[in-house]
Amino acid sequence: MNDNNISSRLFPSRIDIPAEARVQIVVLLNQSLAATSDLKTQAKQAHWNVKGTDFYQLHLLFDELAGELEEYIDMVAERITALGGYAFGTARAAASNSILPEYPLDILDGKDHVTALSDRFALYAKHIREAIATTDELDDLDTADLYTEISRTIDKRLWFLEAHLQVAEIKAENGKADTTKTQKIPAAVR
Numbered sequence: 001m002n003d004n005n006i007s008s009r010l011f012p013s014r015i016d017i018p019a020e021a022r023v024q025i026v027v028l029l030n031q032s033l034a035a036t037s038d039l040k041t042q043a044k045q046a047h048w049n050v051k052g053t054d055f056y057q058l059h060l061l062f063d064e065l066a067g068e069l070e071e072y073i074d075m076v077a078e079r080i081t082a083l084g085g086y087a088f089g090t091a092r093a094a095a096s097n098s099i100l101p102e103y104p105l106d107i108l109d110g111k112d113h114v115t116a117l118s119d120r121f122a123l124y125a126k127h128i129r130e131a132i133a134t135t136d137e138l139d140d141l142d143t144a145d146l147y148t149e150i151s152r153t154i155d156k157r158l159w160f161l162e163a164h165l166q167v168a169e170i171k172a173e174n175g176k177a178d179t180t181k182t183q184k185i186p187a188a189v190r
Contacts, residue, residue: 006086013084021138026085028131029143033076033089034097036150039124040069041094042103046113054110054164062113065157072150079146099127114164121158128154 008023015022047062077087088097100120107113128151135143 009086010084011081015083017083017138017140019084021140022083022085025135025138025140025143026080026083028134029076029080029083029085030088030093031097031099032127032131032147033073033080033087034094035099035124035127036069036073036076037089037091037094038098038100039120040066040073041091042100042120043069043117045103045105046117049108050110050113051108052110058110058113058164061160062117065117068153068157072153075146075150079143083140083143099123111165114161118158118161118165121154121161125151125154125158 008027010019010022010026013022017025043062043066047059047066050058050062052058073089077089080087100123103120104112104116107116128147132144132147132151135141135147
């Protein structure tokens with residue numbers, strides 16, 4: 001059966017969200033499902049392969065990240081089916097529909113894994129925030145709320161990852177914090 005036919009077809013439902021909106025929401029949720037599944041497996045890749053002096057703490061952190069993402073996979077897939085859609089949850093569907101770049105398979109160092117995961121968590125967080133806006137515009141506040149819940153956790157986890165990198169980025173060459181060096185804040189944020 002062709003995925004395109006399934007992705008735009010809905011099961012009959014008495015839910016009071018118009019079918020046209022539900023199709024758009026289900027397509028978006030399936031993209032999120034793919035990205036969430038992909039991010040989970042990338043966190044597990046880091047968990048299994050991390051090496052270095054911070055091995056133990058990163059090994060545990062990466063496994064915790066993967067566990068949280070597993071919960072969101074189920075929540076997103078169940079929301080798809082609650083809206084009358086088909087959830088595309090296979091590894092092949094995730095690989096072909098994910099918004100995330102492929103995880104580098106040749107890295108071992110903890111800092112390299114933290115950097116790779118930070119990059120991917122940031123892309124995923126952006127996708128989730130855009131999904132909040134889209135589902136809000138489609139008057140599906142329940143799905144927007146689901147995305148908001150995910151967004152809060154992902155932002156927190158991005159902070160946990162980035163905290164491992166920030167000290168190296170702000171230290172002066174002599175190893176002491178440089179109080180004169182500040183990060184430039186884009187004008188749009190000020």
